[in-house]
Amino acid sequence: MIPAPISILAEAAFRLPEALHHRGPPSAWARMTRPGQPMHSFLEAAVFDGEGNLWLSDVPCGRVFRISPGGDWSVVHEYSGAPHAMAIAPGDRHLAVDYHHGLIELTGTDSYTVLSTGLPGQPFLGLSDMCFSDDGTLWFTDSGRSSLSAPVGRVYRRDAGGKLRLVLDCMPYSNGICLSADGKWVYVAATRANQVWRFSADVPDSGPPMVGTFLQLSGGLGPDGLAANALGWLAVAQAQAGRAYVFSALGDPLAVVHLPEGLWTTSVAFHPENPRLLYVVDAQFGAVFSANLEKAGK
Numbered sequence: 370m371i372p373a374p375i376s377i378l379a380e381a382a383f384r385l386p387e388a389l390h391h392r393g394p395p396s397a398w399a400r401m402t403r404p405g406q407p408m409h410s411f412l413e414a415a416v417f418d419g420e421g422n423l424w425l426s427d428v429p430c431g432r433v434f435r436i437s438p439g440g441d442w443s444v445v446h447e448y449s450g451a452p453h454a455m456a457i458a459p460g461d462r463h464l465a466v467d468y469h470h471g472l473i474e475l476t477g478t479d480s481y482t483v484l485s486t487g488l489p490g491q492p493f494l495g496l497s498d499m500c501f502s503d504d505g506t507l508w509f510t511d512s513g514r515s516s517l518s519a520p521v522g523r524v525y526r527r528d529a530g531g532k533l534r535l536v537l538d539c540m541p542y543s544n545g546i547c548l549s550a551d552g553k554w555v556y557v558a559a560t561r562a563n564q565v566w567r568f569s570a571d572v573p574d575s576g577p578p579m580v581g582t583f584l585q586l587s588g589g590l591g592p593d594g595l596a597a598n599a600l601g602w603l604a605v606a607q608a609q610a611g612r613a614y615v616f617s618a619l620g621d622p623l624a625v626v627h628l629p630e631g632l633w634t635t636s637v638a639f640h641p642e643n644p645r646l647l648y649v650v651d652a653q654f655g656a657v658f659s660a661n662l663e664k665a666g667k
Contacts, residue, residue: 374615374622377660378629382648383423383436385410385655389444391430398451398468399429411652414454414498414594415638423638423657425650426452426465433465433475436657446475454498459505459529466496466509472527485533494523498558498594500547502570505529508555510543516561517541524557526572537577540566545595545606545636549618556583556603560591565605583620594636598644600666604637606649613637613649615665623665628658 390409399408412434414426423436424445433446433455446455451468455475458464463475464484471486471493487493494513501507507527515522522543524536537543537557545558548570557566567583584603586592589610596604601618611632615624628634631651640646645662 371621375624375664377624377626377662379626379649379658379660381629381656382659383440383442383657385412385434386442389434389442390655391427396429396431396451402429410655411633411635412650412655412657413635413652414452414456415596415636415648415650415657416454416456417638417641418457419641421641423648424455424457425636425657426455428453428468433463446478446481448475448479448481450481453496454509456499456501456507458501458507464499464507466499468495468497471496472509484531485527488533488535491535494521497544498546502548502552508546508548510540510546510557512540512542512544512560515540515542520562522559524555536572537568537580539577542591544591545593547595547597547603549597549603550599550601556595556597558592558595558605560593560608563587563589563591565592565595565603584616586614589632589634593634594650596637596639596647598639600644602639602644602666604639604647606634606637608634610634611651613647613660615647615662617666624660624662626658626660630654631656 411428421438425434431450452465455465472484473481497510497512499509511523520541522540541561544560563586565584568578568580572578590608593608594606605614613626631653633653636650
């Protein structure tokens, strides 16, 4: 018998300082996704670096934040764009998937270089999330405004040499993406279907890989950010539900993490030195919460 998942109330970890709240007119992305709603930020794509700093992308304001282990916030990048995610590539290069500009490299405080806007005759729809494999391969999602009524969301792979390949083009809003700890599996959030899909990272030389539904969820908008840890667990941020889930490598539920405030759950990240410490991002209040998973799976 599979034991019931434990229920955890997350604790406050970090909060966007008032001084960094955006107070100007809404950006084009904000007007498109949250019409009529004031937005001081919209935090996405939590990722740790090797020094324990937590990085977050502020989509509507074109900012990338770095939070020190002590909780100090700094704006490392700020430019005219909509970065859905940023990751640190080999050589300390800061690559980002931008909804408006495509795949870019952030080259300074307010500058960037466009690396790709899509394949010939097939421009990106609007990029969503990204992750790197150990060999430098970049996997990223291209959701645009896809949904169940237009399941055209895409997944791309870009090898270390810069060669771009379209892997999938049939998803109802391809969103969060991560690799299993051993690098063998690719997990992708199909947000508008409320599912997490899985396929082998060893894709065939031509044609799409065989894809299966790894998780079928319910409630909220659907899964957003994903993260895997060294134990083989998969964490899922359930968008517009104020919670995150943790599953075993077999897909068994281990924990439900509830946020004390906020419903716009966008992103999850395991601490690099403690695979049982999960961080969950809420974009509604610009906050990051932590959850101790010591009792999960026992």
